Amino acid sequence: MIELHDASYGYPGRTLLAGVSLTLSRASFHFLTGPSGAGKTTFLKLCYGELRPNAGRLSAFGADLAQLSRDDLAGMRRRIGVVHQDCEFLDHLTLAENVALPLIVAGRPIVESDLADLLAWVGLRGREGALPSELSGGERQRGALARAIIGAPDVILADEPTGNLDWEMSMRLLSLLVELNRMGKTVLIATHDLNLIRTAKTQVAARVLRIKDGQVQTAGADL
Numbered sequence: 001m002i003e004l005h006d007a008s009y010g011y012p013g014r015t016l017l018a019g020v021s022l023t024l025s026r027a028s029f030h031f032l033t034g035p036s037g038a039g040k041t042t043f044l045k046l047c048y049g050e051l052r053p054n055a056g057r058l059s060a061f062g063a064d065l066a067q068l069s070r071d072d073l074a075g076m077r078r079r080i081g082v083v084h085q086d087c088e089f090l091d092h093l094t095l096a097e098n099v100a101l102p103l104i105v106a107g108r109p110i111v112e113s114d115l116a117d118l119l120a121w122v123g124l125r126g127r128e129g130a131l132p133s134e135l136s137g138g139e140r141q142r143g144a145l146a147r148a149i150i151g152a153p154d155v156i157l158a159d160e161p162t163g164n165l166d167w168e169m170s171m172r173l174l175s176l177l178v179e180l181n182r183m184g185k186t187v188l189i190a191t192h193d194l195n196l197i198r199t200a201k202t203q204v205a206a207r208v209l210r211i212k213d214g215q216v217q218t219a220g221a222d223l
């Protein structure tokens, strides 16, 4: 689904990824871990085409990102759902409106019953009309997940999705991501939370990637 071939990326004066090659295959489940500032968010941005490698190649769904037209790039991005670290919502829109926003932006129809089913699936039935300021951290994260998957993406990238959640809510979110993976979605979660990774590995065949010193390596089985 997403392949990096000898890809490098850095900001001026700082190399974050140096010649990384790896594949996120269909229906795989990956964690991405590594010290703060190692480049996890940057790696995710490369995967969804917000950044382009300085050298090497990145291909998504069989197409080289560098060769994609603007429209093709937009099409590729629609196949990737992103749960951002800060789950930004538009403050003046309700939860349901925020969740439906990717469809509105893409000019796609909103089927109210599908939206209601999705909100119920993430445990937010009854919260449709709430404003973002009225949501708890766990509700925001589940809303952000709903927004990421409303367009039925093939790949879900989540950046520290359980960062501000207690354990019970982290487990709830993890089980939703595991369920999505069982439906055939490719899932990549960037996280510092080793307990989350250990627990997930009892539920799903997850591969753990670690970014360190510009390399992305498969972490040992002790994780």
Ligand SMILES: Nc1ncnc2c1ncn2[C@@H]1O[C@H](COP(=O)(O)OP(=O)(O)OP(=O)(O)O)[C@@H](O)[C@H]1O
Binding pocket: 011, 012, 016, 034, 035, 036, 037, 038, 039, 040, 041, 042, 043
């Ligand atoms: N737009 C930018 N310009 C310059 N440097 C940046 C930019 N964005 C990120 N960086 C730097 O790149 C490094 C990697 O950032 P990134 O957010 O990818 O790390 P991370 O592993 O996700 O960190 P954390 O776990 O703390 O969220 C950091 O040192 C950061 O300061």
